Amino acid sequence: MTHFFVLLQKDLLVGWRGRSRLVGLVTYGTSLLLLFSFALGADSAVLREHAAAYLWVALLSASTLLLAQSFQHETEAGALEGLLLVPVSPMALYYAKATANLVLLLFLAVALFPLTAVLFDLQGGISPLRLAAVVTLGSAGLVGPGTLYAALTARLASKQVMLPVLLFPLVIPPVVASVKGTQLALTGDPMGQLVSWLSLLLIFDLLYWSLGGILLGKVLDE
Amino acid sequence: MSEPVVQVEQLSRRFGKRWALARVDLTLYAGERLLIMGQNGSGKTTFLRILATLTQPTLGTVRLFGADPVRDPWSARARLALLSHQPSVYEDLSARDNLRILARLRGIPDQTASWLERVGLEDRPEPVHTYSAGMRKRLSFARVLAQEPQLVMIDEPYGQLDPGGFALVDGLIREISERGATVILASHLVERASRLTERALLLHRGQPRWTGEASRAPLAWQTLHEEAR
Numbered sequence: 006m007t008h009f010f011v012l013l014q015k016d017l018l019v020g021w022r023g024r025s026r027l028v029g030l031v032t033y034g035t036s037l038l039l040l041f042s043f044a045l046g047a048d049s050a051v052l053r054e055h056a057a058a059y060l061w062v063a064l065l066s067a068s069t070l071l072l073a074q075s076f077q078h079e080t081e082a083g084a085l086e087g088l089l090l091v092p093v094s095p096m097a098l099y100y101a102k103a104t105a106n107l108v109l110l111l112f113l114a115v116a117l118f119p120l121t122a123v124l125f126d127l128q129g130g131i132s133p134l135r136l137a138a139v140v141t142l143g144s145a146g147l148v149g150p151g152t153l154y155a156a157l158t159a160r161l162a163s164k165q166v167m168l169p170v171l172l173f174p175l176v177i178p179p180v181v182a183s184v185k186g187t188q189l190a191l192t193g194d195p196m197g198q199l200v201s202w203l204s205l206l207l208i209f210d211l212l213y214w215s216l217g218g219i220l221l222g223k224v225l226d227e
Numbered sequence: 228m229s230e231p232v233v234q235v236e237q238l239s240r241r242f243g244k245r246w247a248l249a250r251v252d253l254t255l256y257a258g259e260r261l262l263i264m265g266q267n268g269s270g271k272t273t274f275l276r277i278l279a280t281l282t283q284p285t286l287g288t289v290r291l292f293g294a295d296p297v298r299d300p301w302s303a304r305a306r307l308a309l310l311s312h313q314p315s316v317y318e319d320l321s322a323r324d325n326l327r328i329l330a331r332l333r334g335i336p337d338q339t340a341s342w343l344e345r346v347g348l349e350d351r352p353e354p355v356h357t358y359s360a361g362m363r364k365r366l367s368f369a370r371v372l373a374q375e376p377q378l379v380m381i382d383e384p385y386g387q388l389d390p391g392g393f394a395l396v397d398g399l400i401r402e403i404s405e406r407g408a409t410v411i412l413a414s415h416l417v418e419r420a421s422r423l424t425e426r427a428l429l430l431h432r433g434q435p436r437w438t439g440e441a442s443r444a445p446l447a448w449q450t451l452h453e454e455a456r
Binding site for chain 2: 007008011012015018019022023078081082083084086087088089090091092093094226
C-alpha cells in the first residue's frame with residue numbers, strides 16, 4: 006500500500022507540475038463542446054436532449070490524450086524501468102496510475118460541466134449527487150482499460166492512433182451507460198432507471214480495474 | 228569462496244533473426260569490478276539489461292545472488308541498480324523531488340541533500356527537463372548512491388560528461404566499489420575504465436571475443452580495431 010500512495014502522490018505531482026497540459030485538455034474539451042453545440046443549432050429542446058452524449062464524447066476524446074500523456078512521463082526518460090528496478094509491483098503501479106488518471110479526468114469533467122450547462126441550455130432539475138455518481142463511475146470505466154492500453158501503446162511510434170483504436174471498442178458499454186445515466190441525472194428520473202445504469206457501470210468498473218491490475222505486469226514484460 | 232553475485236552460462240539473446248548476444252559465460256563475486264568492451268551493437272547493453280532482469284534471455288542460464296531472476300526478478304531487483312543511457316527520472320520534477328520519491332519507494336532515509344551534493348546538483352531546483360545531458364548523468368549517479376545496491380551496472384559511465392564530470396564519475400565508481408558492491412562498466416573509453424576495473428570482457432557481434440585482466444584490455448581493444456580495418 007505504501008508504494009501505491011507514493012506513486013499516486015508522484016503521479017498527481019507530475020500532473021500538477023505539468024498543469025499547462027491539463028489546461029490544454031480543458032481547452033480541447035471546450036472546443037469540442039462549442040463545435041457540437043453550434044452544429045445542433047439553437048433549438049433548446051434538441052440541445053438539452055443531446056447534452057449528455059456530447060459531454061461524454063468530449064470527455065472520451067480528451068481522456069485518450071490524458072491517458073497517452075500519463076505513460077509518456079514514464080517512458081520519455083526511462084522512469085518506468087527505474088520504478089520496476091526499485092522494485093515496484095506492476096499492480097501498485099497500475100492502481101496508482103489509474104487513480105491519478107481518474108482524479109485528473111474528474112477535474113476535466115468538473116471544468117467542462119458549467120460550459121456544457123450554458124451551451125446546451127441545461128436548466129433546473131439537475132441532481133448534483135446523481136450526476137457526480139454517474140460521472141465518477143463513468144470516468145472510472147474509461148480510465149480502467151485506458152490506463153492498461155496506454156501502457157501497452159506507450160512505446161509504439163503510432164501510440165496516438167493505436168490507443169483510441171484499441172480503447173474505444175472496449176469502452177462502448179460504459180460510455181453508453183454514462184450517457185444514459187447523465188441524461189437521467191440532468192433531466193430527471195421518474196421511472197427510477199438510474200440505479201440500473203449505475204449498477205452496470207459499477208460492474209464494468211470492477212471488471213476492468215481487476216483485469217487491469219492483473220494484466221499490467223504482462224504488458225510491462227518486455 | 229562465497230556464492231557468486233553473477234553467474235551466467237551460455238547466455239544468449241535473439242531479437243528476430245539476429246543474435247544480439249551469444250554463448251556468454253561469466254562469474255563475478257562480491258566486490259569484483261568488470262569492464263565490458265565492444266563496438267556499437269556488440270551486445271553490451273543487452274547483456275546488462277538481462278542482468279538487470281529487464282530483458283529475458285533466449286537461451287542459457289543466469290543466476291543473481293544465487294537465485295534465478297527469470298523466475299523471480301523481484302528479489303534481485305531490490306539488490307541491483309542499472310545506470311543506463313536514460314536517467315530513469317521524471318522530467319517535470321526536480322532532482323530533489325525525484326530522489327525523494329525514490330527514497331520513499333525504497334523505504335530508506337531521505338538524504339537527498341547529501342546525495343545531490345555529492346554529484347554537484349545541490350543548487351539546481353529546476354525541473355529535470357531543463358538539465359543538460361551531463362547533469363542528467365550526475366542525477367543518475369545520485370540515484371545509484373541513494374539505492375546502495377550490491378550489484379551496480381553502468382552503461383557508458385562517461386557518456387555526455389565534460390572533463391570535470393569524468394573525474395567525478397571515477398570518484399563515484401570507486402566509492403560504490405569501496406562499499407563492497409560488484410560493479411560492471413560497459414564503456415568505449417577503455418583506457419580510462421580499465422583503471423577502475425580488475426577484469427575485462429570484450430564482446431564482438433554478441434560473442435565473447437576476449438577475456439582477461441583489465442590492465443590488458445586497451446591492447447585487446449586496439450587489436451580488435453586493427454583487425455576491423
